[in-house]
Amino acid sequence: MKDTIEERSWVEIDLAAFQHNLQLLKEYLRPGQSFMQIVKADAYGHGAKEIAEIAMAQGAVYLGVANLEEGKLLRIQGVQAPILILSPSLISEIKQIIRYDLSLAITDTAFAEALSQAAVKADKTVKIHLKLDTGMHRSGIWFEEALDFYNSVSALPGLEIEGIFSHFASAENDHEFTRLQETRFSEFVQALPKPPRYVHLSNSSGLIHGYAAYCNLVRLGIFSFGINTTAKELDLRPVMTFKSTLSQIKDFKAGDSVGYQREWVAKTSGRYGIVPVGYADGYDYLLSNKAMVLIDSIMCPVIGRISMDMITVDISEILEPRISDEVVLLGEGDPALRAEQIAALYLGSAYELLCQVGRRARRYYHSKAHILHSSPLARRDFVSSDFGDSKLSQIISSALNQRLDSPEIGELIYREILRTFFYNKDRDVHYRKNFRHEIRFDKSDNPAYYRAKTTLRYKKVLNADHFIIACAASSDILRGYILRTDVEYRWLLDSDLQFKAENFQLNAVKVNGLDLKTEIKSGEGYLEILCSHPELQKLKNQEVEFEINTNTLYPTASHQFSVFITELTRGVEISFSYPGELKDVEAVTVFSGQQRNPAIQRADNRIILKTAAEEWVFPISGVVFCY
Ligand SMILES: *Cc1c(COP(=O)(O)O)cnc(C)c1O
Numbered sequence: 001m002k003d004t005i006e007e008r009s010w011v012e013i014d015l016a017a018f019q020h021n022l023q024l025l026k027e028y029l030r031p032g033q034s035f036m037q038i039v040k041a042d043a044y045g046h047g048a049k050e051i052a053e054i055a056m057a058q059g060a061v062y063l064g065v066a067n068l069e070e071g072k073l074l075r076i077q078g079v080q081a082p083i084l085i086l087s088p089s090l091i092s093e094i095k096q097i098i099r100y101d102l103s104l105a106i107t108d109t110a111f112a113e114a115l116s117q118a119a120v121k122a123d124k125t126v127k128i129h130l131k132l133d134t135g136m137h138r139s140g141i142w143f144e145e146a147l148d149f150y151n152s153v154s155a156l157p158g159l160e161i162e163g164i165f166s167h168f169a170s171a172e173n174d175h176e177f178t179r180l181q182e183t184r185f186s187e188f189v190q191a192l193p194k195p196p197r198y199v200h201l202s203n204s205s206g207l208i209h210g211y212a213a214y215c216n217l218v219r220l221g222i223f224s225f226g227i228n229t230t231a232k233e234l235d236l237r238p239v240m241t242f243k244s245t246l247s248q249i250k251d252f253k254a255g256d257s258v259g260y261q262r263e264w265v266a267k268t269s270g271r272y273g274i275v276p277v278g279y280a281d282g283y284d285y286l287l288s289n290k291a292m293v294l295i296d297s298i299m300c301p302v303i304g305r306i307s308m309d310m311i312t313v314d315i316s317e318i319l320e321p322r323i324s325d326e327v328v329l330l331g332e333g334d335p336a337l338r339a340e341q342i343a344a345l346y347l348g349s350a351y352e353l354l355c356q357v358g359r360r361a362r363r364y365y366h367s368k369a370h371i372l373h374s375s376p377l378a379r380r381d382f383v384s385s386d387f388g389d390s391k392l393s394q395i396i397s398s399a400l401n402q403r404l405d406s407p408e409i410g411e412l413i414y415r416e417i418l419r420t421f422f423y424n425k426d427r428d429v430h431y432r433k434n435f436r437h438e439i440r441f442d443k444s445d446n447p448a449y450y451r452a453k454t455t456l457r458y459k460k461v462l463n464a465d466h467f468i469i470a471c472a473a474s475s476d477i478l479r480g481y482i483l484r485t486d487v488e489y490r491w492l493l494d495s496d497l498q499f500k501a502e503n504f505q506l507n508a509v510k511v512n513g514l515d516l517k518t519e520i521k522s523g524e525g526y527l528e529i530l531c532s533h534p535e536l537q538k539l540k541n542q543e544v545e546f547e548i549n550t551n552t553l554y555p556t557a558s559h560q561f562s563v564f565i566t567e568l569t570r571g572v573e574i575s576f577s578y579p580g581e582l583k584d585v586e587a588v589t590v591f592s593g594q595q596r597n598p599a600i601q602r603a604d605n606r607i608i609l610k611t612a613a614e615e616w617v618f619p620i621s622g623v624v625f626c627y
Contacts, residue, residue, distance in 0.1 A: 437456050
């Protein structure tokens with residue numbers, strides 16, 4: 001797998017191991033019990049979307065996230081499963097929680113009332129899960145007050161109590177206290193007139209120890225990722241493996257110290273290696289002088305302090321170390337590399353270790369040694385509400401520049417633009433549909449010019465009872481017309497030509513087959529044709545078909561002819577026909593749509609570019625025909 005990976009350090013996510021763990025855990029479910037997959041903190045650093053998809057396919061009925069942002073991101077990524085926000089939400093988040101159809105934990109009456117009002121206003125029913133504190137003394141309503149709370153919340157309109165739950169403080173190892181929590185919760189459930197659809201209490205370790213058998217839902221987190229926080233023997237496989245590469249090899253002599261504060265001092269001579277990973281990559285500082293890494297099947301001790309971006313390891317035991325050898329820091333490969341073991345070295349938490357390691361590195365998803373895909377380094381998809389307009393423009397322009405090299409970024413941008421304009425904002429965007437542009441060059445009487453006939457057809461919502469067709473004598477003037485929204489077509493006339501009928505003529509301009517009236521206005525360097533018809537008033541705000549035919553001249557010496565897409569367009573076909581004497585005509589396309597390039601077909605003296613009918617093409621697109 002390493003051959004295809006270019007990073008200095010990376011994370012491999014073994015989806016087959018995840019599936020294996022889920023299968024194993026599912027055997028502990030009682031009849032009638034189902035499970036919620038916990039995907040908070042980006043699924044403990046494994047990637048919430050990927051984990052969510054597999055878990056749902058494996059039978060999860062719910063996903064659990066920490067907060068609105070996490071739930072919203074999953075929705076934006078297209079996850080449709082029920083999602084529960086486990087931590088308390090804020091009143092300021094209510095609007096979006098409703099909009100993204102998230103369920104949420106409720107711990108407070110004032111909040112429930114605010115939620116109810118917002119739900120009624122939005123004409124929605126919001127699913128809530130009441131959270132009880134049965135002894136953990138963190139969030140939740142104290143169990144002795146829970147019945148009153150339940151009754152007052154059930155009376156609120158716009159809310160559906162879909163679940164009740166509580167959380168164990170130490171199901172891993174404290175049997176007595178866990179039983180107490182279990183009893184408190186069960187007494188509450190029994191006091192209810194009718195339990196809601198989901199009653200849930202156990203996390204991973206609660207399930208494994210057989211607690212809360214009377215509940216019908218279990219919330220699975222850490223064990224599904226292959227980490228066992230109990231003393232019980234289980235065949236769980238680590239899903240995340242964190243790797244890096246050997247980047248330098250050096251020798252030390254007895255007495256040499258290595259690293260900051262000179263904490264490690266060599267007793268004999270030997271060899272050590274530099275690995276380009278440090279605490280900034282989530283490899284914890286407290287592992288200084290404690291951890292081991294695996295290189296070439298040999299466990300090598302980390303020597304000296306962990307730096308921000310580097311560690312040093314003793315590789316004296318390796319016979320032939322080579323630069324670029326793979327270094328395994330955590331995960332699969334040796335029992336000592338399991339997150340539980342590594343966290344134990346510094347009395348840390350395996351939960352935390354997974355989250356912090358997953359933050360900086362690119363993730364490669366694989367199953368049975370096949371890489372399926374990799375996550376972008378900028379882990380989140382761009383969520384536009386995070387950014388102001390100018391920041392967003394910067395991102396878009398730099399990404400569009402980069403997309404020439406990176407289909408991945410191009411795809412992100414494409415999706416983001418669609419989301420921003422269509423799905424999120426519900427904007428009334430006007431765009432052109434089924435855009436057909438034919439350009440035909442023929443010889444003219446004047447050898448310095450081709451006769452150029454253009455036909456433009458497209459559908460669009462009519463937003464006014466008139467529009468303009470403009471002809472400009474300089475690109476500066478043309479640019480002004482590109483910015484105007486009342487201009488449907490523009491042409492750049494050779495500056496040696498005059499605005500005369502034989503040089504630029506509008507042959508036809510129609511809306512839904514209706515011939516429009518035209519009124520010509522000209523000035524220094526421009527010609528404007530105002531197109532209108534009294535009937536257009538009735539067609540306003542309806543989708544209509546435009547047709548524009550022009551007849552003009554184009555300089556033969558130019559050797560190139562450009563067509564720009566100036567408006568958001570869905571489905572593009574541009575065809576260019578040229579006289580037989582022209583050989584080697586090429587089409588150079590720059591398309592900012594889903595595909596970088598449209599399909600290109602060639603026929604006799606004709607080039608046709610075509611996108612799929614439903615494909616969006618953004619305004620920074622175009623083609624240059626070179627002849
Ligand atoms: C994180 C979390 C879980 C998952 O716990 P694990 O020990 O990782 O299985 C379950 N329930 C709640 C409320 C959580 O916040």
